[in-house]
């Protein structure tokens with residue numbers, strides 16, 4: 001399965017690490033990396049943040065699936081002060097490095113969001129699919145899938161088809 005990775009200019013530095021982690025975890029091979037800045041129409045000037053739902057749905061109309069869009073700006077979804085990322089099953093995800101202070105965290109959250117894209121839900125085991133609401137929580141969870149999620153993933157991968 002092949003993955004398209006979009007990134008803004010300041011996120012170029014994380015591409016190779018993220019790409020390698022996603023290939024190792026999910027067998028997702030990066031088919032292309034494309035520079036794409038966040039869209040003005042998704043900027044909430046009052047909050048100084050981009051609406052991740054708008055970014056995700058806009059890119060979903062034009063990109064190969066699955067995709068990952070890595071941005072250095074802060075993002076949010078309705079009802080949340082901020083999010084690290086947002087994902088749409090079978091389609092793609094948007095990930096913000098804004099609050100992630102290490103490459104390890106960026107990699108971990110990329111694995112988490114792409115897990116959602118491939119059909120995984122939040123998990124309470126020692127698992128990268130644990131929900132994290134803060135950087136401290138994100139740091140505490142492992143960067144690997146637990147065995148339950150691995151089994152679920154295998155079943156999902158055989159039923160998913162991407163272009």
Ligand SMILES: [Zn+2]
Nearest residue numbers: 112116122131
């Ligand atoms: Zn999640």
Ligand SMILES: [Zn+2]
Nearest residue numbers: 123127146149
């Ligand atoms: Zn799990």
